[in-house]
Amino acid sequence: MAEIQIKNVAKKFGEYQALHDINLTISDREFMVLLGASGCGKTTLLRIICGLETATTGEVWIGGRRVDHLPPKDRGIAMVFQNYAVFPHLTVFENIGFGLRMQKLPNDEVTRRVERVAELMHIEMLLKRYSGELSGGQRQRVAVARALAMEPDVILMDEPLSNLDALLRMEMRAELKGVLAESNTTAVYVTHDQVEAMSMADRISVMHKGKIVQAASPIEVYRNPAAEFVAGFIGNPPMNFLPATATGNGQWRVAGQTFDGPDTEKTLKFAIRPEDMAPADTGLVAIAKVIEPLGAHLLVTCDVDGGMFRAVLDSDTTVKAGDRLTLAPQPDRVRWFDPETTLAVA
Amino acid sequence: MTAVATPDARKAGRWLYVTSVVLLCAWVIVPLYFLLINTLSAPEDVQSYPKAFFPAFDMGSLSFFVTFNGMIDALLNSIMVAGLTMILSIAIGAPAGYALSRFDFRGKELFRLLILLTRAFPLPLLALPLAVMFIRTGLDDTIIGLALVHTTLAIPFAVLITFSLFSGIPMELEEAAWTLGCTRLTAFTKVVLPLILPGIAASAIFAFVISWNEVFAAAVLTIENRTLTAFLLVKLSEAPIHLKFAGGFILVLPALIFIFAVRKYLFAMWGIANR
Numbered sequence: 001m002a003e004i005q006i007k008n009v010a011k012k013f014g015e016y017q018a019l020h021d022i023n024l025t026i027s028d029r030e031f032m033v034l035l036g037a038s039g040c041g042k043t044t045l046l047r048i049i050c051g052l053e054t055a056t057t058g059e060v061w062i063g064g065r066r067v068d069h070l071p072p073k074d075r076g077i078a079m080v081f082q083n084y085a086v087f088p089h090l091t092v093f094e095n096i097g098f099g100l101r102m103q104k105l106p107n108d109e110v111t112r113r114v115e116r117v118a119e120l121m122h123i124e125m126l127l128k129r130y131s132g133e134l135s136g137g138q139r140q141r142v143a144v145a146r147a148l149a150m151e152p153d154v155i156l157m158d159e160p161l162s163n164l165d166a167l168l169r170m171e172m173r174a175e176l177k178g179v180l181a182e183s184n185t186t187a188v189y190v191t192h193d194q195v196e197a198m199s200m201a202d203r204i205s206v207m208h209k210g211k212i213v214q215a216a217s218p219i220e221v222y223r224n225p226a227a228e229f230v231a232g233f234i235g236n237p238p239m240n241f242l243p244a245t246a247t248g249n250g251q252w253r254v255a256g257q258t259f260d261g262p263d264t265e266k267t268l269k270f271a272i273r274p275e276d277m278a279p280a281d282t283g284l285v286a287i288a289k290v291i292e293p294l295g296a297h298l299l300v301t302c303d304v305d306g307g308m309f310r311a312v313l314d315s316d317t318t319v320k321a322g323d324r325l326t327l328a329p330q331p332d333r334v335r336w337f338d339p340e341t342t343l344a345v346a
Numbered sequence: 347m348t349a350v351a352t353p354d355a356r357k358a359g360r361w362l363y364v365t366s367v368v369l370l371c372a373w374v375i376v377p378l379y380f381l382l383i384n385t386l387s388a389p390e391d392v393q394s395y396p397k398a399f400f401p402a403f404d405m406g407s408l409s410f411f412v413t414f415n416g417m418i419d420a421l422l423n424s425i426m427v428a429g430l431t432m433i434l435s436i437a438i439g440a441p442a443g444y445a446l447s448r449f450d451f452r453g454k455e456l457f458r459l460l461i462l463l464t465r466a467f468p469l470p471l472l473a474l475p476l477a478v479m480f481i482r483t484g485l486d487d488t489i490i491g492l493a494l495v496h497t498t499l500a501i502p503f504a505v506l507i508t509f510s511l512f513s514g515i516p517m518e519l520e521e522a523a524w525t526l527g528c529t530r531l532t533a534f535t536k537v538v539l540p541l542i543l544p545g546i547a548a549s550a551i552f553a554f555v556i557s558w559n560e561v562f563a564a565a566v567l568t569i570e571n572r573t574l575t576a577f578l579l580v581k582l583s584e585a586p587i588h589l590k591f592a593g594g595f596i597l598v599l600p601a602l603i604f605i606f607a608v609r610k611y612l613f614a615m616w617g618i619a620n621r
């Protein structure tokens with residue numbers, strides 16, 4: 001059992017508040033992705049879990065044990081660093097076996113475990129090489145193998161794929177997910193790549209300015225963003241927003257059209273994903289500006305009520321710049337946000 | 347404007363490169379060569395001109411030295427002082443370099459400046475108070491006392507060289523070691539040390555050579571236990587020229603041998619560390 005609990009963790013670097021009151025529980029064997037823009041505090045949070053950084057306030061628990069006073073080696077974790085951190089003076093074999101040797105395991109046990117993870121990561125033919133003789137992708141595999149060889153309760157990864165090219169990244173993504181699922185470890189994975197997050201995670205924690213805005217399954221984060229930031233950050237292209245005015249009884253006026261919405265007196269924003277609309281007889285009036293064929297789809301950037309609006313339409317649609325479209329949003333996909341709190345309103 | 351050099355320019359550049367290399371080598375080698383020739387010439391040939399290209403292998407001057415009273419002792423003293431200086435300056439300098447590169451503390455910049463400032467006081471100025479202090483503490487005329495003085499001379503270099511060495515080792519390597527079961531100390535010995543060993547060796551050699559060459563403090567602070575430099579300085583001031591050459595040669599030789607001995611090791615290790 002290696003559940004990770006982060007309780008009221010905050011971190012200050014001098015005057016700068018990098019993390020505000022983080023609360024997060026990551027269950028045993030869960031694959032948790034920390035997703036957010038650059039500088040939002042993902043690495044800081046990961047390093048606090050790892051013990052490379054100490055929280056200014058708050059507690060970290062791993063497997064029911066409070067660990068924030070323990071050094072990294074006593075936390076039952078293994079970490080994969082962004083720049084691999086493969087030791088240049090040791091062979092791949094000794095790199096992978098490094099942690100096992102520190103535990104003073106007998107030689108044959110070290111050999112057995114190194115060979116097993118090397119096979120798992122498809123690097124068994126590289127065991128005699130030095131890191132200077134490896135490609136970036138191979139070094140990455142060594143770094144993961146080294147972490148797996150420890151058979152840790154928790155594996156922490158800080159943008160492990162960010163230095164690889166797009167194709168290799170896609171390959172490694174699937175491979176990592178498979179390997180980790182098999183190894184029964186709890187994984188915390190930092191990335192700023194939403195595709196990586198969506199495809200690998202059991203749950204995504206979306207971070208923004210040192211706070212966790214939403215922690216939920218990828219589909220939930222995508223379909224029901226808890227805040228405007230999440231709606232705008234996740235999805236490519238992101239969600240569309242339009243101002244809405246209440247006309248009473250849960251009726252809202254958006255760009256000259258009437259929609260059903262929450263029954264409240266506040267002003268709200270209307271939001272819809274670009275792919276959740278289709279041309280129809282009635283709907284939002286849009287003037288097409290730019291049409292980008294993306295193979296399976298057409299990305300149409302248009303003007304609705306004086307603001308920019310994107311729609312992803314079927315590639316069979318015939319539309320050209322300057323055309324007037326009427327786009328009907330799928331009613332169950334419409335979301336509402338409170339501009340004051342930026343949070344979703346049901 | 348074209349960025350590609352014309353063949354002519356490239357040829358000229360190459361010529362310049364070769365000439366500089368030759369000049370630099372000559373700068374070092376020619377004086378050493380004359381030293382060698384004169385040392386191995388018969389005493390009466392030292393003043394002669396032109397020189398023979400090959401030395402005469404007359405061992406007269408050299409054997410004079412080997413049998414010269416106190417010479418071997420002075421040589422041993424020099425080696426011991428230099429060795430001790432080397433050990434002390436690395437033992438003190440390397441941890442300081444590590445602290446400077448890895449920890450943030452108040453007054454760090456000032457500390458770095460102060461390290462350099464220790465070289466701002468000329469030794470002749472310090473020699474008298476040092477001598478008095480050494481006599482009071484009983485450190486005068488001892489190997490360890492002189493090594494201490496030489497260590498203070500060598501430490502600024504040891505600190506600054508190791509500081510830049512440690513800064514060249516990514517923090518992530520050490521952190522990775524910590525997560526793999528190392529303490530700060532074992533991470534240092536198992537990861538950082540192997541990577542900076544060549545650099546440490548270089549700065550150790552530097553300390554050795556500083557001590558080996560130092561003559562002023564050695565002459566002032568020792569009487570019975572003279573180092574080679576101090577010994578030769580005193581004994582040779584009145585000696586004939588062929589003995590001065592031989593003395594100079596004996597001074598240069600151990601340093602040269604020492605550097606040559608570790609040279610291969612230096613290059614080999616650097617090759618790995620730079621990967």
Ligand SMILES: Nc1ncnc2c1ncn2[C@@H]1O[C@H](COP(=O)(O)OP(=O)(O)OP(=O)(O)O)[C@@H](O)[C@H]1O
Pocket residue numbers: 013016018036037038039040041042043044045192
């Ligand atoms: N040691 C430090 N001293 C001072 N400020 C720091 C330190 N480490 C991080 N910060 C600051 O804390 C904030 C969060 O940094 P962090 O590295 O956690 O971001 P991140 O989300 O990992 O970003 P990226 O995606 O670029 O890696 C940044 O604004 C950064 O400048």
Ligand SMILES: [Mg+2]
Pocket residue numbers: 042043044158
């Ligand atoms: Mg980061």
